[in-house]
Amino acid sequence: MSNRSLLNTMGFYALVVIIVVFACFPFYYAIVTSFATGTQLFQVQYWPQQLSWTNYNAVLGNSTFVRSLFNSLFIASLTVGFSLLLAVTASYALARVRFRGRGLLLMTILAVSMFPQIAVLAGLFELIRFLGIFNTPWAMILSYVIFTLPFTVWVLTTFMRDLPVEIEEAAIVDGATPWVIISQVFLPLLWPALVTTGLLAFIGAWNEFLFALTFTSSETQRTVPVAIALLSGASQQEIPWGPIMAASVIVTVPLIVLVLIFQRKIVAGLTAGGVKG
Amino acid sequence: MAKIELNNVTKSYGAVDVIKGIDLTIEKGEFMVFVGPSGCGKSTLLRLISGLEEITTGDMMFDGQRVNNVVPSERGIAMVFQSYALYPHMKVYDNMAFGMKLAKSDKGEIDRRVRNAAKMLQIDHLLDRLPRQLSGGQRQRVAIGRAIVRDPRVFLFDEPLSNLDAALRVQTRLEIAKLHHDMNDVTMIYVTHDQVEAMTLADRIAVLRDGKLMQVGTPAELYDNPNSIFVAGFIGSPKMNFITGEKAQAEGATTLGIRAEHIDLDEGGPWQGEVVHAEDLGSDHYLFVDIGTDEPVIVRRSGKLNVPLGTRVGLRPRPQDLHRFGPDEKPIRR
Amino acid sequence: MPDINPNTAPALATPAEPHKGSPSLQRQRQRAAFWFLAPMLIALFCVAAWPLMRTIYFSLTDATLSNLYDAKFIGFQNYLQVRELSSGRTIYRGTLVDPDWWNAVWNTVRFSVVSVAFETVFGLIVALVLNAEFKGRGFVRAAILIPWAIPTIVSAKMWGWMLNDQFGILNDILLNLGLISQRIAWTASTETAMKAVLIVDIWKTTPFMALLILAGLQMVPRDMYEAAKIDGIHPVKVFFKVTLPLIRPALMVAVIFRMLDALRIFDLVYVLTPNSSATKTMSVISRENMIDFDKFAYGAAQSTLLFGIIAVFVAAYIWIGKVDLSGEKSR
Numbered sequence: 001m002s003n004r005s006l007l008n009t010m011g012f013y014a015l016v017v018i019i020v021v022f023a024c025f026p027f028y029y030a031i032v033t034s035f036a037t038g039t040q041l042f043q044v045q046y047w048p049q050q051l052s053w054t055n056y057n058a059v060l061g062n063s064t065f066v067r068s069l070f071n072s073l074f075i076a077s078l079t080v081g082f083s084l085l086l087a088v089t090a091s092y093a094l095a096r097v098r099f100r101g102r103g104l105l106l107m108t109i110l111a112v113s114m115f116p117q118i119a120v121l122a123g124l125f126e127l128i129r130f131l132g133i134f135n136t137p138w139a140m141i142l143s144y145v146i147f148t149l150p151f152t153v154w155v156l157t158t159f160m161r162d163l164p165v166e167i168e169e170a171a172i173v174d175g176a177t178p179w180v181i182i183s184q185v186f187l188p189l190l191w192p193a194l195v196t197t198g199l200l201a202f203i204g205a206w207n208e209f210l211f212a213l214t215f216t217s218s219e220t221q222r223t224v225p226v227a228i229a230l231l232s233g234a235s236q237q238e239i240p241w242g243p244i245m246a247a248s249v250i251v252t253v254p255l256i257v258l259v260l261i262f263q264r265k266i267v268a269g270l271t272a273g274g275v276k277g
Numbered sequence: 278m279a280k281i282e283l284n285n286v287t288k289s290y291g292a293v294d295v296i297k298g299i300d301l302t303i304e305k306g307e308f309m310v311f312v313g314p315s316g317c318g319k320s321t322l323l324r325l326i327s328g329l330e331e332i333t334t335g336d337m338m339f340d341g342q343r344v345n346n347v348v349p350s351e352r353g354i355a356m357v358f359q360s361y362a363l364y365p366h367m368k369v370y371d372n373m374a375f376g377m378k379l380a381k382s383d384k385g386e387i388d389r390r391v392r393n394a395a396k397m398l399q400i401d402h403l404l405d406r407l408p409r410q411l412s413g414g415q416r417q418r419v420a421i422g423r424a425i426v427r428d429p430r431v432f433l434f435d436e437p438l439s440n441l442d443a444a445l446r447v448q449t450r451l452e453i454a455k456l457h458h459d460m461n462d463v464t465m466i467y468v469t470h471d472q473v474e475a476m477t478l479a480d481r482i483a484v485l486r487d488g489k490l491m492q493v494g495t496p497a498e499l500y501d502n503p504n505s506i507f508v509a510g511f512i513g514s515p516k517m518n519f520i521t522g523e524k525a526q527a528e529g530a531t532t533l534g535i536r537a538e539h540i541d542l543d544e545g546g547p548w549q550g551e552v553v554h555a556e557d558l559g560s561d562h563y564l565f566v567d568i569g570t571d572e573p574v575i576v577r578r579s580g581k582l583n584v585p586l587g588t589r590v591g592l593r594p595r596p597q598d599l600h601r602f603g604p605d606e607k608p609i610r611r
Numbered sequence: 612m613p614d615i616n617p618n619t620a621p622a623l624a625t626p627a628e629p630h631k632g633s634p635s636l637q638r639q640r641q642r643a644a645f646w647f648l649a650p651m652l653i654a655l656f657c658v659a660a661w662p663l664m665r666t667i668y669f670s671l672t673d674a675t676l677s678n679l680y681d682a683k684f685i686g687f688q689n690y691l692q693v694r695e696l697s698s699g700r701t702i703y704r705g706t707l708v709d710p711d712w713w714n715a716v717w718n719t720v721r722f723s724v725v726s727v728a729f730e731t732v733f734g735l736i737v738a739l740v741l742n743a744e745f746k747g748r749g750f751v752r753a754a755i756l757i758p759w760a761i762p763t764i765v766s767a768k769m770w771g772w773m774l775n776d777q778f779g780i781l782n783d784i785l786l787n788l789g790l791i792s793q794r795i796a797w798t799a800s801t802e803t804a805m806k807a808v809l810i811v812d813i814w815k816t817t818p819f820m821a822l823l824i825l826a827g828l829q830m831v832p833r834d835m836y837e838a839a840k841i842d843g844i845h846p847v848k849v850f851f852k853v854t855l856p857l858i859r860p861a862l863m864v865a866v867i868f869r870m871l872d873a874l875r876i877f878d879l880v881y882v883l884t885p886n887s888s889a890t891k892t893m894s895v896i897s898r899e900n901m902i903d904f905d906k907f908a909y910g911a912a913q914s915t916l917l918f919g920i921i922a923v924f925v926a927a928y929i930w931i932g933k934v935d936l937s938g939e940k941s942r
Binding site for chain 1: 636637639640641643644645646647648650651654655657658659661662663664665666669670679736737740743745747750751752753754755756757758759760761762763764765766767768769770772773775777778779780783814818822825826868871872874875877878881882893894897898901902907910911914915917918921925
């Protein structure tokens with residue numbers, strides 16, 4: 001009996017180890033590669049053989065890549081800020097006010113967040129050309145609203161629902177208008193939820209590829225995912241794996257750090273919305 | 278400060294009628310308690326008076342003025358909630374001052390009122406704390422203080438003691454009674470399911486059942502002259518004994534009601550039975566006597582009583598304290 | 612539910628009965644709700660509803676990238692066009708008879724079904740592991756968040772390097788283990804390209820699945836397991852008889868979200884296996900036609916079809932499964 005339970009425990013921990021290795025190994029390998037140069041790149045190495053910053057210097061010395069980092073940062077921040085601004089009031093209305101058609105409205109918002117983005121690509125392309133913002137950050141800020149806004153509304157609505165009814169009623173008795181309830185009573189209670197939702201939306205905007213690829217034409221306007229996808233070497237055959245891995249590590253490490261810091265809240269936010277960030 | 282009149286007030290949620298036509302007048306300065314089993318509509322009625330819920334039909338008057346569509350903050354009410362409902366992110370002082378700040382009152386006036394209320398409730402040393410740093414009893418005081426600062430015409434309490442432990446509940450009950458005494462021109466409406474709270478606090482009690490008013494009266498009236506079996510059974514502890522069948526018919530009633538303290542032990546009494554259970558409360562002693570009815574009859578005697586289980590005893594109800602109910606569950610008047 | 616167009620406002624402020632005098636609390640709140648919702652609805656209209664309508668419109672024209680505005684309305688010719696030749700032969704043209712399109716449809720469906728099936732099974736396993744109590748559980752949960760946090764493009768590049776035919780570590784491992792006899796060009800060869808895409812997607816998305824299922828698992832009361840343990844029921848039986856039925860709603864929601872996400876996949880395929888007909892999905896082929904091949908209207912027609920397929924899928928799923936996605940009814 002004890003032999004069997006020992007075997008069970010060992011089997012369980014073996015499973016745990018397999019899961020962890022599978023989850024982490026690709027990123028580990030990217031780090032190993034990013035520190036390798038020259039011929040080392042073309043020998044498979046399981047452990048880092050040297051710590052060369054050459055690839056990092058190459059990537060960070062490349063002004064268009066640095067420009068891409070700032071583009072991404074600017075676009076994602078503005079998109080998230082704009083979405084949160086609209087989502088806070090909208091989610092209050094959806095979570096707290098009874099009106100006819102509310103359920104339908106919620107379903108519509110969910111449906112938009114599940115939208116295949118390709119379906120709006122042609123129409124957005126026309127709109128962006130019409131507004132004269134093709135190949136500028138504003139094209140991405142405009143188009144990213146299509147997924148960040150429904151997502152933030154949806155998640156904030158679930159958070160807003162969980163706030164106690166009596167606090168709102170106390171505020172109503174105190175003479176608070178809906179706007180005062182949001183700004184002075186609920187917002188201070190909701191800021192952890194706002195941070196979580198904002199972070200998830202930020203990751204979504206940071207990672208977006210289809211719109212960023214379609215709505216930019218010059219190197220300087222690219223966002224990070226597009227820059228990495230189109231990073232090429234001197235010739236077509238020679239893919240610069242070292243710099244690509246260095247760039248990948250650079251854009252991924254901040255995300256991983258943020259995700260690990262806000263781990264619990266992110267899990268709560270993801271499952272509250274049941275929607276991918 | 279306000280006289281409240283409800284004229285045929287109803288409330289429905291879709292097809293469900295929660296309040297089914299209530300006429301009630303609450304006098305200025307009165308302490309009115311709504312009591313009833315859960316789901317009877319007492320909290321809904323309070324919320325209708327507060328304005329948090331709209332009445333479906335009927336009229337509600339404050340001092341002769343129709344307030345059906347007046348928002349809560351303009352009715353001159355203050356409300357104390359079951360869960361205290363303090364703003365978690367505001368200090369006690371700001372919790373109490375919030376309403377006046379929103380009304381753009383003068384800063385000095387706000388400060389004066391907050392400090393007065395705090396002193397009255399002995400929470401003036403807590404003004405800089407956050408709600409989560411307070412005990413349950415202290416939070417409840419802050420909630421009451423927040424209500425006082427609003428200087429309301431009507432004070433509304435929604436089961437304010439049900440989250441407190443037994444000892445604190447008695448103490449806070451006394452304080453609410455004292456509050457009513459000190460602010461004797463303020464009308465207070467208090468919702469509870471606990472009839473002891475109702476009996477001890479109320480000037481008048483309104484007993485509700487299924488969205489209807491069963492009886493309104495002073496605690497003594499309800500105790501002595503309940504107008505239905507329901508009220509008779511709801512008010513008083515231990516519960517009134519109800520006897521049906523032959524023994525009731527002997528007194529000319531369908532149901533006979535008699536309170537535990539109105540039964541004497543008498544070997545030659547009309548009811549004979551066996552003691553099946555006894556409870557010693559120290560000051561009082563309850564005997565449960567099986568006299569052949571569905572439930573044993575409870576007899577309450579003060580002091581100690583040494584009656585072993587299984588003893589046969591005779592009971593004599595006091596004739597002047599018998600409640601006789603007809604087949605419609607209403608008392609038979611003679 | 613009353614049939615109200617969510618994009619029109621008056622539904623919000625319909626009073627139950629006319630009131631005299633000042634507006635009641637409920638009405639004031641509904642009016643505020645309308646103003647609170649308006650900016651969001653306008654924004655969504657501009658970025659979602661309007662472009663969608665324009666896409667559908669373009670699919671009925673002969674628009675090209677350079678000629679968006681003078682496009683002619685040509686009906687359903689982008690979808691299907693029947694022409695009678697003078698010789699008497701009938702020829703069919705349009706997306707619906709385009710073998711490339713049907714290849715993309717097949718790729719997308721195959722990818723979606725296989726990836727979601729694997730992700731569900733693996734997600735369930737990971738969730739069950741994380742639901743057990745053991746030392747280092749927090750660490751494992753943090754570890755499985757890593758694939759989720761890595762941008763899709765970066766994952767594609769990372770795996771592209773690992774799957775590299777000459778220098779890739781995966782070939783090296785498999786060769787050393789003796790599982791393969793020669794190096795495989797994972798992303799380039801048509802036989803393995805889809806496998807490569809599936810591997811990366813499953814790796815990247817299983818954490819999301821696991822977290823959703825874990826949330827469902829944590830709603831199952833612990834005493835249920837204790838009771839089953841005391842009754843001596845075999846754990847496997849407990850899983851199928853108790854756990855699985857209880858987490859079914861959470862599982863259903865997770866599966867539909869993943870499925871919808873999989874059906875629209877673009878970035879991973881585009882970067883990992885560029886121009887491979889073995890993996891080209893509906894999103895990829897639509898964009899290719901629209902932007903790269905200057906068949907704007909033709910691509911618009913294809914993306915409209917994709918939209919239609921997803922819409923039908925969602926409607927069927929909600930209708931059949933009666934899934935309470937909005938969480939309104941459970942409250």
